[in-house]
Amino acid sequence: MAQTAQSQPLDLVLPTDNDALFSGDGAAFYQYVERDFNGVKANPWQGGQYGFVRDPTQTAGGVVYTRFHEGIDIRPLHRDPAGEPLDEVRAIAAGKVVHVNPVPGYSNYGKYVVIEHRWDGSNYYSLYAHLSSIRVHPGDSVTRGQPIAIMGYTGVGINRQRAHLHLELDLMFSTQFEAWHDAFFRNDPNHNGIYNGLNLAGIDVARLYLALRKNPALTIPGFLRGEETFYKVTLPKSRHFELPKLYPWMLEAGKRNEKSAWEVSFASSGVPLEIVASDKHVSQPELSYVKKSAIDSSQLTRDIVSGREGNAHLTNYGRQLMRLLTYPD
Secondary structure: OOOOOOOOOOOOOOOOOOHHHHOOHHHOOOOOOOOOOOOEEHHHHHHHHOOOEEEEOOOEEEEEEEEEEEEEEEEOOEOOOOEEEEEEEEEOOEEEEEEEOOOOOOOOOOOEEEEEEOOEEEEEEEEEEEEEEEEEOOOOOOOOEEEEEEEEEOOOOOOOHHHHHEEEEEOOOOOOEEEEEHHOOOOOOOOOOHHHHHHHHEOOHHHHHHHHHOOOOOOHHHHHHOOOOEEEEEEEEEOOOOOHHHHHHHHHHHHHOOOOOOEEOOOOOOOHHHHHHEEEOOOEEEEEEEEOOOOHHHHHHHHHHHEOHOEEEHHHHHHHHHOOOOOOO
């Protein structure tokens, strides 16, 4: 009998035939993004990596890339005579298809698929974007390495020459996302329900692949323990705070209690890392810590935090996003 998703190890397969990640050949693995700043071109393939890799700007601390890339962009290996990409896209692990966006105009991701995986009692989501065609439907169970789509170039700002697969591995913020989105972004239609990119926090999936090669027993909580905390936010006590239920491993020593508030630690990427009970009384989300830096935090936190140290604070967007964690309170 096959293992259940609950008991499966974190055994990931690359989503296409392109395996240059494992040989260290970034130029062969990542799709290029032209990065020309002040007349100097950076290695274009680095813009296809995860992290702050796009939109450079000059700061007092030097050149900083301020635009965050939530996933990785994988180059095609196969094209037809007309240059159309032919690469088959496969599920990186066993799971269930929970969302399919078949309409390119409904997202910057173009046509995309989301698969839910369950490891160690928590749900994680792999996202496959810019597809030309999709072979699966919501509710389908898929196996590791099962074909689910064909690579394409649907979505904003991509042409045939730059066709690629955008891959993410995400945590989810809240199942109340749709109501929160309607309250704060009512003029921006949400066609993708709780699987909208605003509700998904992507981890560094390329680094995870490489880490699993060294340690096949690695878990996602174990992987994220190596992430640095960049800022912390104290949230009001709320019965709607879902993160401790969705990802119990984030709780300090797995503890729950009835204290007045929770302090959540975040990586600069916005990925939540740890939840600690707090005696502090707050009526709305408050920034309680930010890493010391010569550069304004807005350029290092995806505009969630602004300012430096003593004058650092949540931006308007940051406050709205933190309210998602306890919505509708």
